[in-house]
Each structure stands twice: as C-alpha cells, then as structure tokens.
Amino acid sequence: MNLPRRLTPQNGFLWLAVAGLLGAFLIGIVALVFAMSGLYNVSAAVKHFQITEKLIQITLHRSISFHSDDEVPVDLKDQNLARLGARHFDLGCAPCHGAPGTPASVVMQSMYPTPPDLTRAVDKFTPGELAWIIENGLKYTGMPSWPGHGRKDEVWPLVAFLHQLPDMGLREYSQYAGAVKEVPSSELSSCNSCHGGKNRPPVAPMVPSLSGQSATYLQRALTEYRSGTRQSGMMEPIAAKLDDAAIQKLANTFAGESRAPQDAPAVDGNxxxxxxxxxxxxxxxxxxxxxxxxxxxxxxxxxxxxxxxxxxxxxxxxxxxxxxxxxxxxxxxxxxxxxxxxxxxxxxxxxxxxxxxxxxxxxxxx
Structure with a gap:
C-alpha cells in the first residue's frame, strides 16, 4: 500500500481514521486474549488496580448523575415519610450497610465492593440520585433494584429517612425503626409496626390500617404480594416468607379488630x-x-x-x-x-x- 506523497486535510483525516480503527482492533485483540487467559484475579479478596477502581468510580457517579433527575415530589422533612423509610431500612438495608448502634454483618462487609456506610450518603448524592440508586440498584455491587416494579412512591420514604440519618443516635433510630422493639419478633409485630393495630394508627398516612378488613381480602392481598403479582418493594419481601397458615392467621387477627379513622373527622376536600x-x-x-x-x-x-x-x-x-x-x-x-x-x-x-x-x-x- 503506497502512502500519499502529499498530505492534505482530506487524506490526512482518512489515514487518521484508518490508524484509529487499526489501533482499536489491536487493543480489542489484546483485551480478548487477556480476558480469555484467566490471568485477571476476580477474587473478592483482591482489589482492582487503582486505575480500574478510579475508572469504575467515575463511571458509576457519572451514570447515576446522568440517569437521575432533580425532581423531589415529597417533603424530605416529613417525619411520617422518614418513619416509614426507617422501618424498611432496618429490615432491608441495615444488614449490609449497618445502622446506628448496629454494625453491618461481617459477612456482608467481606463483599467487594464493600457496602458503604449510609450515614453520610446525603453528602455524596442528591435526593434524586439516592432515589435512582434505591429504585434501580447498581450492577456488580450486590445492590439490588427495588423489588416492586413501578413503586417509586415507596422509594422516597427511604430517601427522607437517609436525610434524617446523619443526626440519629441509637435511641432515636430505635424509635424510628423500633416499631414495637419491646415485643418479641413475630409476623404480627412486624405488621403492627407499619399498619398499626387495635387502637394504634399506622405509622404514616400512606400506609393503610388493616384492622376491620375482611379476612378474605387480606388473604388475597398477602397472597398476591407473595406471588409478586401485586407490586410493593416493602410488602413482597415480607409476604414471601409467609406460608398459607401464617397468612390466614394474620388475616383473621386483623379482621377481628375495629378500625379507627386514620384522618381527623373533618377532612378537607369536596x-x-x-x-x-x-x-x-x-x-x-x-x-x-x-x-x-x-x-x-x-x-x-x-x-x-x-x-x-x-x-x-x-x-x-x-x-x-x-x-x-x-x-x-x-x-x-x-x-x-x-x-x-x-x-x-x-x-x-x-x-x-x-x-x-x-x-x-x-x-x-x-
């Protein structure tokens, strides 16, 4: 192949493009050979090269920023939202990330990358970014996407809670996530912690009181949550652990209780x-x-x-x-x-x- 005797802008760009394609091809071949060789150690006990770690962090933060938005449809200072978020945080997040007074599981901390301490997450990410992470999860980190598809309304309580978390000690955290901490753990106490019971109202207005509902309806709802046909990132993981006997027992218990109105008697509206x-x-x-x-x-x-x-x-x-x-x-x-x-x-x-x-x-x- 003869090189041009005179370099012009037109053929200069052409040869630059050819050189670029050839370089990319060679790099691809080298990368393929390296990948197929098995030389790269994927052990969780061995960290990435520093350059690899840096590139991953840059890619991660730029991707989160690009795909998230700045819209915040809730009041992040709403204590009702924060209390609801705290209960799910205690159930679904604390085992990996830890919580005030409770360190993360040693096993989870052996993951790589290690699940971060979320105490200061609000200093690193905007509310929109936190909502996007919670809803979508992160590849190759062990961070799952939200189980209830389409239920971003359930994500915002967690964001509200994370905004309260930096100033929380063990006592306040226990009050937020503590829902009947003094009662031995059971399916009923877990339900009561959010939905209330007897004369105790639910933890927040966006949570329904189950008292006084028919046992048939409650059985249907819990069965749908368990099968995943009714979407809720908060309810599906809980219902998945219930067998038919536990569902029937819970349904009968709540059906036998009287319900007090959640809102004050005088409700604004038409x-x-x-x-x-x-x-x-x-x-x-x-x-x-x-x-x-x-x-x-x-x-x-x-x-x-x-x-x-x-x-x-x-x-x-x-x-x-x-x-x-x-x-x-x-x-x-x-x-x-x-x-x-x-x-x-x-x-x-x-x-x-x-x-x-x-x-x-x-x-x-x-």
Missing part, C-alpha cells in the same frame, strides 16, 4: 362530590359507584375503604391509573375504572371515604 362518586358513580363517563364493589353488601374480596387515609386512597388510585396495579384480575378491574377518573374525582372520593366511620352499602348515604 366530600359532597366524593359521596356522589361513591354512591352513584358517574354514568356519563362509565364510572360505577365505588360502593358497588366496596360497600357492605359487596364481595368480601374487595377492601372496605371507610376510615382509610385520604393519602393512601389517592396514591392507590394513581397507581391503578398508571397501570402499576393491573397484573391481577381484581387489579385490572380497578385500573379500568381509575383511568376514567380525573384528579378532582379521585381526591373527592378519597376525602369522602377518609371521613366515613363505617362502610355504607351501595346506593346508601354516609
């Missing part, structure tokens, strides 16, 4: 509109009455909504509307209805049910 949606629906837009499925004379496989918090009801309607909760037969029915509701109707129906102490029958009043 309760009159909510009552019309609940009792009569909106025939012009093919929206049936809520009470046709959720009333006292309806199937006990549907939940009773009286006294549940407005926050919880509107959040669930939003999940149905977005298609997050349409993987089951019952969920698909509700998702169809939710897609026909506008935001005003959703808020009004939630306000109405939050203000009711008992469940009316279809066509009945408050």
């Amino acid at each position: 309760i009159a509109l909510g009552q019309r949606i609940a009792t009569s629906g909106d025939p012009q837009n093919a929206i049936p009455a809520c009470l046709s499925c959720h009333g006292t004379n309806a199937s006990d496989k549907f939940p009773r909504l009286n006294g549940l918090s407005r926050t919880y009801i509107t959040r669930q309607l939003s999940l149905f509307k977005a298609g997050v909760r349409d993987q089951t037969a019952y969920g698909a029915v509700m998702a169809t209805v939710a897609r026909r509701l506008n935001r005003e109707q959703m808020d009004a129906a939630a306000a109405y049910f939050a203000s009711t102490a008992t469940t009316p029958a279809a066509g009945g009043g408050q």
Whole structure:
C-alpha cells in the first residue's frame, strides 16, 4: 500500500481514521486474549488496580448523575415519610450497610465492593440520585433494584429517612425503626409496626390500617404480594416468607379488630362530590359507584375503604391509573375504572371515604 506523497486535510483525516480503527482492533485483540487467559484475579479478596477502581468510580457517579433527575415530589422533612423509610431500612438495608448502634454483618462487609456506610450518603448524592440508586440498584455491587416494579412512591420514604440519618443516635433510630422493639419478633409485630393495630394508627398516612378488613381480602392481598403479582418493594419481601397458615392467621387477627379513622373527622376536600362518586358513580363517563364493589353488601374480596387515609386512597388510585396495579384480575378491574377518573374525582372520593366511620352499602348515604 503506497502512502500519499502529499498530505492534505482530506487524506490526512482518512489515514487518521484508518490508524484509529487499526489501533482499536489491536487493543480489542489484546483485551480478548487477556480476558480469555484467566490471568485477571476476580477474587473478592483482591482489589482492582487503582486505575480500574478510579475508572469504575467515575463511571458509576457519572451514570447515576446522568440517569437521575432533580425532581423531589415529597417533603424530605416529613417525619411520617422518614418513619416509614426507617422501618424498611432496618429490615432491608441495615444488614449490609449497618445502622446506628448496629454494625453491618461481617459477612456482608467481606463483599467487594464493600457496602458503604449510609450515614453520610446525603453528602455524596442528591435526593434524586439516592432515589435512582434505591429504585434501580447498581450492577456488580450486590445492590439490588427495588423489588416492586413501578413503586417509586415507596422509594422516597427511604430517601427522607437517609436525610434524617446523619443526626440519629441509637435511641432515636430505635424509635424510628423500633416499631414495637419491646415485643418479641413475630409476623404480627412486624405488621403492627407499619399498619398499626387495635387502637394504634399506622405509622404514616400512606400506609393503610388493616384492622376491620375482611379476612378474605387480606388473604388475597398477602397472597398476591407473595406471588409478586401485586407490586410493593416493602410488602413482597415480607409476604414471601409467609406460608398459607401464617397468612390466614394474620388475616383473621386483623379482621377481628375495629378500625379507627386514620384522618381527623373533618377532612378537607369536596366530600359532597366524593359521596356522589361513591354512591352513584358517574354514568356519563362509565364510572360505577365505588360502593358497588366496596360497600357492605359487596364481595368480601374487595377492601372496605371507610376510615382509610385520604393519602393512601389517592396514591392507590394513581397507581391503578398508571397501570402499576393491573397484573391481577381484581387489579385490572380497578385500573379500568381509575383511568376514567380525573384528579378532582379521585381526591373527592378519597376525602369522602377518609371521613366515613363505617362502610355504607351501595346506593346508601354516609
């Protein structure tokens, strides 16, 4: 091959491109030979080369920054959010990352890379970045993605908790994550820690009270969580450990309890509109009455909504509307209805049910 006698911009770029391709090819061959040789030690007891470690860290932080966003749809100072996040942190995060007064597992700390101490995570990452990491996980680190697909609403309580964590000592952490620490660990105490029980309300408005629900509905819900057909990164890991007998026992226990309203009796919102949606629906837009499925004379496989918090009801309607909760037969029915509701109707129906102490029958009043 003859080289050009005179170098011009045109043929100069051509030869530069050829040289670049040839160099890339040779580097690829060397990398392939190195990989196939098995010389690189992948032992977790042997650290990467410093240059490799640096490149991984740069790639990691740039990727997180690129894929996350700056939108924070919650108040990170909300103590209710932080308490809910603390309970999941204690269950799902502390074994690897440690917590105030409790070091991480020695076994987990032998991983490479080592799960970091999250006490000062808020100094390293923005709220949006933390939410992205929790939701998506990180490849090659042992950090899993959030189990409940589409449930980013469950991620923000953990972000709120991480913003509280730097100033927490053992006593305060135990109060946040402690949910009945003085009671021996059991499935019931674990449920009570978030959902409350008897005369104790749930830990936060976005968590439903289970007291007074039908045992049939509770069994259905826990079975769906266990199978993964109902999405929740908080509930799926817990339900996965329950056998049929434990599910039935829990369902019967909560069904036998009376429920106190989660919200104060006077609930802001268009309760009159909510009552019309609940009792009569909106025939012009093919929206049936809520009470046709959720009333006292309806199937006990549907939940009773009286006294549940407005926050919880509107959040669930939003999940149905977005298609997050349409993987089951019952969920698909509700998702169809939710897609026909506008935001005003959703808020009004939630306000109405939050203000009711008992469940009316279809066509009945408050």
